[in-house]
Amino acid sequence: MAGLETHIIKEIRLTPVETYFGSPGKGRIVGRNAKMENYGANQREWLLQITTDSGLTGLSNARPAMNKGSVEGLCNDFQDLIGRKLSGFFSVSGGRVTDINPRWADLIDRYGFLDVALFDLIGQALSQPAYSLLGNKVRDEVEGYDSSLYFQDLVNPAEGANAVAIEAAEAVEKGWRAMKLKLGRPGKWFEPNAGTRRDIEVVESVRATVGDDIKILVDANNGYDGRLDLLEDFVRGISDLNVMWMEEMITEDIAGYQKLNEWRDKYTPNTMIVDGESYKGRNTIYWQLMEQGLLDAIQPDMLDMGFWQFHRLAQKIENSGYDTLIAPHNYNAAYLGLRADIQFGAATQRFVIAEDSTLDFELYQGPEYVFENGKYAVPSSPGLAVSIDQDLYDRVYKQHETLIS
């Protein structure tokens, strides 16, 4: 603990960092999901750099705040961090974070990504990997799934369902062994019956293309709301396609989930039912779903939660005796979110798989996260084990930096 007291936060930098699915002008357009317009050809992180007077820099991605807020608002909220000792945020004992300082609990609750940078700093200060601040390592590598297979049939209409399969094959070629298909076409963009047929056709087409060894996950973004009849048709339609999980097929409610579980058990019993990216604490329907055994995995967002809240959630589930697993949502461009996800998964027994937007950023350097056969190696270097290319930063990105000091 004494070690942390000697590190004082001196500066915070907030910088937008752009990247593309592929390369600028030549890359992919990631299409719609059940409710939203195109995800786009490029994405961005809001790189958060917290630097101490001792020369350490912790990294995170402030995009969850910037999805709604402003640079000015974030600066106002983070100004109070300047001059604070690194020892002041969490209780650390025996190389483990054991509690949060109530003084900072509200801020870290609101900005979960902040604690990713703090864990990065604490890990560096104590010469420990970030995961080890939570517990012992339970796995040496963490599997990731390609999460960029949206409604590509509307991006490339001439190919229809095959448009998704084409990009699924490319994902396999690049090394992924698991992929998530966005479904829920009845929800908005298709006539409901036609949308259900297309959803099934997409899963069939991808399975036929990638073969039996690739994990296929599906996510409807609640696109079957109000159409349980069509949802049953869908679950029946994928009965022999070995789907690993069904995510957000409908908005969470007990009766609907009871029906979904019933159909899952009947048609595709090995498929998990997952949900919960909007999780906001214990007094939510997600706990009721877990209590009733209707949810196989819960999915709060990695950067919304941060390490500490997620760790506490895992402990609460453990203590409750529920079987629910954890599969963090991670879709805010999320190079850094994925690295946090991997660190969290390294120390969390009930972790399932990491959501991977597949985006790479030329600015970041994380060579220990070796990606092979669909899995990322867990680094052994201190903190998050990610640095930035300082020359590139100074040349390209610094002029867009907002400095809090």
Added chain:
Amino acid sequence: MSERIESVTVTPIPSSYQKELGKNAKLDNAGTQRLEWVVRARSTSGAEGISIANRMMRGDGTVESMLAHIKGALLGREVDELLQVSDGVVTGAGPDMDRWYRRNGWMTVLAFDLVGKSRGVSAIDLLGGKRHDSVPAYDTTLYFQDFLNPEKGAQQVGDEAAQAYADGWRAVKIKTGRGGRWMLPEVGMQRDIDVVLSVRESTAPDMKIYVDANFGYDNHLDLLDQFIKEVTPADIFWFEEMITHNVDGYKAMREMLAKHGSDALLTCGEVDQDPISEVFQDLIDDGLIDGYQPDIVGHGYLGWMELERQLKGTGVKTIPHNFGNGSFGSYASIVWGAASETYVSLEDERVIPHYLTPLPEFTNGAYALPTGPGLSMDIDEAGYAPHAKHENRMEA
């Protein structure tokens, strides 16, 4: 012999910009592609009216609800019931059609197209006849491109403006208001200034420059005052949505323009969902705005005809918003612009053409007037064919 609508199709068709469009003051990147919900209504004579129903898909809109509405409004309807026409000029909605057109102005554009094609007359004539020999247009794609190419910063926008000039454009709109969300207010104002000056320095003196802040200077009138002061030497033609519409704020802006010697227009109104709503009427009555901008397709031709009647004598020009209307919006805007007495300039997204017959000739920053019946455009069936598998078809 009566002529009725015997089939209607609705087809989502992606349209691509010529580049990635970045942020504006409030929204994250606009991206590279939009979806146009193309509606084709075919009559028993073989005439086809075309429009886009994009606005029905906003928010909670679904294909299911859109199809139900379109079916009720159009399928089986007599073409002559769509519009009231007197002496070759449209005077209003056909019987029973007001309730269908309400908040669906796009459908009136389709009606003008179909009625025009059915009668063999131009929609320009149905609107009252041409008032201009060409329709000026502006390139509206200069978003926060500096974020997309951070190494070049403000010059990136200047370079894209220079390319627009080389491509024949003689007017561009620059998105500003960086301090509204994506930068600290003062830093964002300085970048806004750098961008505007860069565009002026990168283009010729005959390039008109419009500035649009998407309300990015809300609560920062001091910074807006400084911005106007610094960019006035760049000869700004209009300032659009610099702040949210309110009488006191616009009075202050008028004083800023006078103080700094700017003769730029003040424009706003694209967000007016029920034009002319009270605050905009106040701005018009008090002489505080010079241009009014509800959407051309969203508000539709009947809506804009009524607006022009209401604006007559006020000195306020018609400058319909058109962003998001894709390929189709340019055709709809050209026709309206040709017939509107106080029309200023067409907002052009410069969408890569692909499913409609070619636009009229574009020279020296303006479109020639179309001469064919209706909107003078048709579906290019070869371009449409790849999208046909997503067609939703309804037949009477």
